[in-house]
Amino acid sequence: MKGLLLKDFYMLIQSSKYYLFIICIFAVCSSFSGNSAFLLFCLFFIGSVISFNLISFDEKSRWSSYCGAFPYTRSELVSVKYIMTIFCIATAIVINILLHGIGILFTGNGDWSNYLGLLFCLFPVGVVAPSILLPATFKFGVEKGRLVYYIIFVVVGGCLGGLTALNAKVDYDLTTFTFSTKEIFISLGIGIVIFAVSWLASIRIYKNKEL
Secondary structure, three states, X not given: OHHHHHHHHHHHHHOHHHHHHHHHHHHHHXXXXXXXXXXXXXXXXXXXXXXXXXXXXXXXXXXXXXXXXXXXXXXXXXXXXXXXXXXXXXXXXXXXXXXXXXXXXXXXXXXXXXXXXXXXXXXXHHHHHHHHHHXXXXXXXXXXXXXXXXXXXXXXXXXXXXXXXXXHHHOOOHHHOOOOHHHHHHHHHHHHHHHHHHHHHHHHHHHOOOO
């Protein structure tokens, strides 16, 4: 498992410039829209779909065909993608916290309790995309799974556009919304259940698939 994680981590490092470029574009869009929630959602989305891109790299390099020659179980081959998803979403959370801290440092405005509550409540949002995308990709492959990727991309893009339009119309910032402790725990619980069910489903799908 350690070798699989290192392989995916090295692949992630090689493509990090691409992701940093996208983050910079979203940061500029967020600054022009005046809605910090825009960048927050974007970072969650980027972190949630990176594992799909890692599977795509595996398929292009024929790793998906040759991995059976190595002493790895199919459960491990699936699990490493979910572990990388957790890592990427956690990284998105850390980046959001750092950016929020920098914003507070320069502007003197911001509420940590509200913002951290929002991050935890958005956890289900971060895991929904990979929870749908990964089982579909393990079942049908990258090419057919890409259709699911595009559908998710369009839906997320529409939601972000609607959020920006709402902010411009009513001058509302989601990052100032207060979440109760109960809402935070419910959101975390929902996200964990969705992710766990997807993880188990992907393992079952991949075990029954011919490589």
